[in-house]
Amino acid sequence: MSLSQPHPRPFRVCAVSDQLEDTWTVELAPADGKRVVAAPGQFNMLYAFGAGEAPISVSRIHADVLAHTIRAVGRVTRGLRQLVVGDTVGLRGPFGVGWPVETMSGGDVVVVAGGLGIAPLRPVLDTVARERSRFGRVQLFYGTRDRASLLFQDDLKTWTQQNIEVNVIVDRGSPDWRGPVGFVTQPLEAATINRSATALICGPEVMMRFAAGTLLRKGLNPEHLHLSIERNMECGTGQCGHCQLGPYLVCRDGPVFGYDAVSDCLAIREL
């Protein structure tokens, strides 16, 4: 998809499913019937009528249907919350550089997700689960706030059945949670990690910095470490400079970056 794609293309809402109180998944198919090609880790600019656009990652790719898992935090996302099956929504994209799925092939994979950060990683985990023999040991470390904010529970079960080691840890315990309670770096610290594995991290930036630090301390090759940076953006097409990160534009050069490329910028407070 051309980066200069200026106009939204109409997509039809084929399904809407609630994930959490403030988070839901909307599945979109091109209304014009033309093909859409998206890669895991890419995002679309979704247009909420009268409110504006927001970048939202593709959270599942199924033929021509793209799922987006959205949390209502402000004007645009609350606008998108109004969409119902049969509606049409404007979409620009898919944009950006996604996860390095091809280079992961043949090796071990470590996926670290924090909160809603599991959404852009779901298409990678789907691919791994579908083509399991292409990959070595696959470990998922998923940290979230509490039991009630656990996303994609059915998928977690499916991935486990596909021999993906799923480690879920919550920040806050509750009577209905019998799993680990702590920060996501704790199971990561305790795990045996292959130094030549490919690691993919997505979540709040602070969590990504600390998770990356843990993996590097454990000897992971920084060249195999990739992060999805989701700083606020405006145009999505590399024109406006709103999402500048050091020498990069997140919308054009990311959102997935190699750790070496962005490690210096991550420590800077505000860009």
Next chain:
Amino acid sequence: MKTQRMDQLIGAHPFFEHLSQAVSEIVSGCGENQVFEPGEYLAREGQAADHFFLLRSGRVSLEVSVPGKGALIVETIETGDVLGWSWLVERYRWVFDARAVEPVRAIALDGRCLREKLGHNPALANELYSRFVRVLADRLTGARMRLMDMYSAPDDTSSDVP
């Protein structure tokens, strides 16, 4: 079934990785295998902290009892972790309840016995303190991260008023 000697069990636990022979012998002399069923307490808040535990398998929750709310889980301790540093901190009292969530196999180490030896064995003191400081630092970082509540939704700064 072949039973492993205490020094082998201790040497195989991540907390005591690469322990010198001399220190391993002292530590092993203070160790004992224990098992706990789900729901059983390994330690109770306020009671004398005369032991610490190396978890060989299972999960233990650290809990604090809050009136009207019951037992709140503040953290869990997992296979390969160490449980308890109160035996090193004067007053030597457990700060939290520690309860088995799953069947637990652990090595209980006699803190009183080790405390006595720490004063006149610098090699032992160095090994134990440096290992516990690392664990403390990791847990403190984890606790600070969780305090940030970073996975919750950002504050809504948008306004519907034009």
